[in-house]
Amino acid sequence: MPEGRIVKALSGFYYVDNGEQVIQCRARGLFKKKDARVTPLVGDWVVYDTVSEAEGYVMEVGERTTELVRPPVANVDAAVLVFSMRTPSFSSALLDKFLVHTETAGIEAVIALSKADLADQAELDEICQKYRQIGYRVIPTSTQDKRGLEEIRQALASHIAVFAGQSGVGKSSLINALFPHARLQTGQVSHKLGRGRHTTRHVELIPLEKGSYVADTPGFSSLDFVDLTELDLAQAFREFNSYADECKFRGCLHLREPGCAVQAAVENELIDAERYEHYKQFAEELKEYQRRNKPW
Ligand SMILES: Nc1nc2c(ncn2[C@@H]2O[C@H](COP(=O)(O)OP(=O)(O)OP(=O)(O)O)[C@@H](O)[C@H]2O)c(=O)[nH]1
Ligand SMILES: [Mg+2]
Ligand SMILES: [Zn+2]
Structure with missing residues (x-):
């Protein structure tokens, strides 16, 4: 079956570019059977089946790099x-x-x-x-x-x-x-x-x-932290990472832990205070998000 890349998704159609032309595709229900989480995205490499010269069905979504x-x-x-x-x-x-x-x-x-x-x-x-x-x-x-x-x-x-x-x-x-x-x-x-x-x-x-x-892409004004752990969040502040090795506790989240090298670096103005404030704010938001989305 032919392959291509989804270049646009609109009103239930996926537009698949095979290098020569763009095929207008629908997705078959098969994604639900295989893996409920896989919804085709723009940028995906897909395998499709043609029903006419310019129309088809997305059959399979390739592994994603990001x-x-x-x-x-x-x-x-x-x-x-x-x-x-x-x-x-x-x-x-x-x-x-x-x-x-x-x-x-x-x-x-x-x-x-x-x-x-x-x-x-x-x-x-x-x-x-x-x-x-x-x-x-x-x-x-x-x-x-x-x-x-x-x-x-x-x-x-x-x-x-x-x-x-x-x-x-x-x-x-x-x-x-x-x-x-x-x-x-x-x-x-x-x-x-x-x-x-x-x-x-x-x-x-x-x-x-x-x-x-x-x-x-369309503009947005808010972003949720989905599928993120507290440690992911801490590590996403890349300037923390060179200090984190010196924290007293492994897995330190640099919030209220004693002997935290990141908190010390903020005090010594080696880490930007506003960035650190945002980190604390996001850590709160993440906790709140996790509380709301607990499975029980
Ligand atoms: N002065 C100035 N105005 C700009 C510049 N770039 C964009 N604008 C103006 O900003 C307004 C919005 O521009 P868009 O390109 O539509 O913004 P967008 O981010 O694509 O917005 P959405 O599609 O709604 O997410 C337009 O009136 C542009 O003329 C710039 O470099 N300088
Ligand atoms: Mg725009
Ligand atoms: Zn720390």
């Missing part, structure tokens, strides 16, 4: 986290949350500070420095003065990359500026609310050259 729940996409190896400096305003809490998801999914994150034309240089420098110190690539971008575009393009070369971030931060605009053939629809930000209008409604992979793709 998987993100929000936005729902499989097999991407890089994520451009788009965070605007204005409209909507920059949220370090949401960025830190998204970094937890990319770290635990094993996806390389590039931080794009979009709408940089609307920000002061001092503001940009501060955010850049904070996240570069931890080891992330941070690129201020603007579709107005075109800064950062070449750098993003280079970062994406030979990758399958997903663009993720809140509604209205400029994900689709950035992709259009990088790759004019994408011709994605963009929308105005509501002036009253300072929020986007959810212009992009579905995840779509856009082919670039030589097997690389970018995925545009």
Whole structure:
């Protein structure tokens, strides 16, 4: 049976690109029989059966190298986290949350500070420095003065990359500026609310050259911690890891444990205090999530 990659999922259809054409497929109920959790995702390699030249059924979903729940996409190896400096305003809490998801999914994150034309240089420098110190690539971008575009393009070369971030931060605009053939629809930000209008409604992979793709995705504003342990969360803060070996207790969660080297590093300003605050906040949220979802 033929194979291909799902490039779009919309209204119960999966659009499978076999390298020559895109076949519109439905999924057979077989996923329920085999493994209830496997729902085909954009980015999945699938085996399909044809019923006509351009229609078929997805029969089997291949092993995934990576998987993100929000936005729902499989097999991407890089994520451009788009965070605007204005409209909507920059949220370090949401960025830190998204970094937890990319770290635990094993996806390389590039931080794009979009709408940089609307920000002061001092503001940009501060955010850049904070996240570069931890080891992330941070690129201020603007579709107005075109800064950062070449750098993003280079970062994406030979990758399958997903663009993720809140509604209205400029994900689709950035992709259009990088790759004019994408011709994605963009929308105005509501002036009253300072929020986007959810212009992009579905995840779509856009082919670039030589097997690389970018995925545009709908904006989101909240993220849950699904399938995460407390230790996963602690390890997702990558700057903690070099200190964690020195903690008195193995499996230390760096919360209230005595002899904790991470807490000491925060006190000595070796670890950013705001990042640590977010960690504590997320640990609380995770506990709350687990309490609500206990099986009994
Ligand atoms: N000043 C400025 N405005 C920008 C920039 N990039 C995007 N915008 C504006 O931001 C608004 C939202 O852009 P979109 O690209 O639709 O945002 P999105 O992230 O795709 O939003 P959703 O599809 O709703 O998730 C539009 O009015 C754009 O013109 C930029 O670099 N500078
Ligand atoms: Mg969009
Ligand atoms: Zn510790």
